[in-house]
Amino acid sequence: MRNGNHRLATASEIATEPILFEMGSGNVFADIDLPNPELCQAKALLTHAVYLLIKASGMTPAKVAAKLGVEVRAVKAILKGDDEEYTVDQLFHFLTALGQRIDISIQADPTLNRNDSIHVQFPFNTNDSLCNEDGEC
Numbered sequence: 001m002r003n004g005n006h007r008l009a010t011a012s013e014i015a016t017e018p019i020l021f022e023m024g025s026g027n028v029f030a031d032i033d034l035p036n037p038e039l040c041q042a043k044a045l046l047t048h049a050v051y052l053l054i055k056a057s058g059m060t061p062a063k064v065a066a067k068l069g070v071e072v073r074a075v076k077a078i079l080k081g082d083d084e085e086y087t088v089d090q091l092f093h094f095l096t097a098l099g100q101r102i103d104i105s106i107q108a109d110p111t112l113n114r115n116d117s118i119h120v121q122f123p124f125n126t127n128d129s130l131c132n133e134d135g136e137c
Contacts (some may be wrong), residue, residue: 039088045120046091047083053098054079068097 029044037044054075061075070077077085078094078109086094092102 043083043086043088043091044081045083046088046095047078047086048077049100049120050091050094050098051081053095053100057098068094104119 024031027037028042029040034040042080043109059062059067061079062074065075083091095102
């Protein structure tokens with residue numbers, strides 16, 4: 001300890017054995033064996049999109065609630081990342097109420113992996129996109 005400051009040990013100072021890890025599938029919900037992982041992933045991404053739009057709007061939770069037709073507590077739940085209360089169609093409604101267009105595409109794919117059958121794609125289709133060309137928001 002120097003001048004009252006604590007120094008944190010580095011990982012190499014702590015680890016005495018190699019750290020084993022497993023590559024994820026790209027869907028954490030599938031990796032932890034939840035039922036309907038593709039739906040869970042889609043809902044999480046849609047909720048995140050609603051969150052980004054709410055934050056970018058600068059509106060108070062009360063104004064957002066009025067725009068979405070929900071209670072303020074519902075907006076606060078979305079801002080905390082809680083997507084269990086809403087269905088995909090309700091999240092679609094929120095996105096359209098926030099000025100977004102939703103495109104749904106159905107395509108045959110012979111290489112389809114069941115855990116990768118639902119895709120949510122960024123950036124948003126708006127004049128004032130919240131994401132850059134690399135999909136970073």
